[in-house]
Amino acid sequence: MERKHSKKRDAVLKAIRSTHSHPGAQWIYDTLKPSIPSLSLGTVYRNINVFLEEGAVVSIGKVGGEERFDGQVSPHPHLICCRCGRVVDLPGSPDGDRLRETEAGGLPEGFVIDHRKTVYYGLCGKCAAGS
Numbered sequence: 001m002e003r004k005h006s007k008k009r010d011a012v013l014k015a016i017r018s019t020h021s022h023p024g025a026q027w028i029y030d031t032l033k034p035s036i037p038s039l040s041l042g043t044v045y046r047n048i049n050v051f052l053e054e055g056a057v058v059s060i061g062k063v064g065g066e067e068r069f070d071g072q073v074s075p076h077p078h079l080i081c082c083r084c085g086r087v088v089d090l091p092g093s094p095d096g097d098r099l100r101e102t103e104a105g106g107l108p109e110g111f112v113i114d115h116r117k118t119v120y121y122g123l124c125g126k127c128a129a130g131s
C-alpha cells in the first residue's frame with residue numbers, strides 16, 4: 001500500500017516535470033491514467049498540494065479557471081495566451097527575487113519584498129494568426 005502510494009507520487013511529479021506545457025491536474029490525470037488505472041483525480045490533487053508545500057513544483061495560478069503548475073521551480077516569467085490558455089516560459093530573462101533599485105524606490109516604508117511573479121498576458125502565435 002505504502003509503495004503504491006509513493007509510486008503514484010513519483011509518477012505525478014515526473015509528469016509535471018516532463019513537460020513545459022505547465023499542466024493542470026486534469027492533464028496529469030489524463031496522461032497517467034492509462035498506465036495507472038487506479039489513479040483518481042483526488043490523488044493527483046493531493047500529491048500536487050504536497051509538492052507545492054515541499055517546493056517541488058510551483059503554481060502559476062488559474063488560467064481559464066484551472067490552476068496550472070510548473071516543474072521548473074527557479075523563478076522565471078510566463079507568457080499566457082488569453083484565448084487558448086497556453087502557458088509559455090519567457091526565455092533568457094530570469095525573474096530575479098530582488099527588484100531593481102528604481103522599482104524598489106516606490107516601496108511603501110517598511111515593506112520587504114520576498115519574491116515576485118511576472119506574467120504577461122496576450123495571444124500566442126497561433127491565436128494571433130487567427131487559426
Ligand SMILES: [Zn+2]
Pocket residue numbers: 081082083084085086123124125126127128
Ligand atoms: Zn493561444
Ligand SMILES: [Zn+2]
Pocket residue numbers: 022070072076078088089
Ligand atoms: Zn514555466
